[in-house]
Amino acid sequence: MEACLAVEKEHTKVNQKLQSASQTISNKMEETINSLQSLRSSLANEEKPVLTDEEVQSVKSLISQVTSDVQSVSQTHKDMHASISKYGRIIDKYFMQDSKSVSSSITAQQNKASLSRAIYEHLLREGRMDVAETLLKEAGLSHEESFMTLFKDIHYIVQALRNRDVDPALRWVEGHRDELLRHGSSLEFKLKQRKYLLLLSLGQINEALSYAKELGDFSPLHNKEIQRLMGCLLFIRRGLESSPYSDLLDPWHWSDIIDTFTRDACYLLGLSLESPLAVSLAIGSAALPQLLHLQSVMIQRQMADVLSGRDELPCEIQLPWRYRYHSIFTCPILRQQTSESNPPVRLNCGHAISRDAMKKLVGHSGRLKCPYCPLEMMAKDVHILKF
Ligand SMILES: [Zn+2]
Incomplete structure (x- = not known):
């Protein structure tokens, strides 16, 4: 909240500065154009081929006036840029934390295409057909x-x-x-x-x-x-x-x-009710502060690698009910969440464990014993659980 207030304060300051700069520039430009136009019309009325000393003097003074106005406009423009870049630095200071280490980066071409498609679908849901069509062309998505x-x-x-x-x-x-x-x-x-x-x-x-x-x-x-x-x-x-x-x-x-x-x-x-992109962003924004906090603690304890190279989150993230779509199964043997590469399996007795845990229990004969009840079974008879 403190970060939002600081950025909002800076935003108001920059906004006021930009408005006053824009007013100053437009006034200066108008003044200059008016002076040039009035000089041109006064000279055009003269039929003499040569300018009088007085006229030469007024042309010279106008030139120096215009030069100084242009310099002042350019200075105002520079000041505007300085304020904008300061605003950017303030945003960086408060918000741009390095989140790469706690999220998998989108590098593969296929992932980029999936992301573009998710943005495309989101735009269609929002009714921004024209923007969606432009994205379709620019991202080279199939139409x-x-x-x-x-x-x-x-x-x-x-x-x-x-x-x-x-x-x-x-x-x-x-x-x-x-x-x-x-x-x-x-x-x-x-x-x-x-x-x-x-x-x-x-x-x-x-x-x-x-x-x-x-x-x-x-x-x-x-x-x-x-x-x-x-x-x-x-x-x-x-x-x-x-x-x-x-x-x-x-x-x-x-x-x-x-x-x-x-x-x-x-x-x-066959479409989801809510935009998948909006849901992912909402969930990501809810999870990121916790992950960043965990990361800073892990770095202090020199355990930063716990956050990388895994396909499961290093800590439990509590999400609002509306964002809980799938049941999560944690293997009671390995105490790990199951994943696509290590799915849950149902043993013949009805007990459920992860496939990796089951593999550890299988003997040479291909038989295994349920760790919770004494039932013995063949590993090939065990089924993958889907829920
Ligand atoms: Zn059992």
């Missing part, structure tokens, strides 16, 4: 028109929902109805409910009544909600806002419907 179209469609529908237009979303639902039903989605009901309420609020009672038939398809699952929607008809004249059904008009329903649509669309398209 998949269908991938971009997916995001364009999602953005178009979300934008329409923000403008309280449910029709594009309803058309999308029609094309994916079976998959949505299998997934147990209530998106279609929510959209049709909004459409019905929109018709009511526009005073189109007959249209709303005939549209209500569409809601009948969702009986009996949504019976209670359908009853409430029909109840709205009794309060049309008095106004729904002051009726017992006013909660149905809450703007919250629109954000809920956007959320439901985004979740369902991502699920059907």
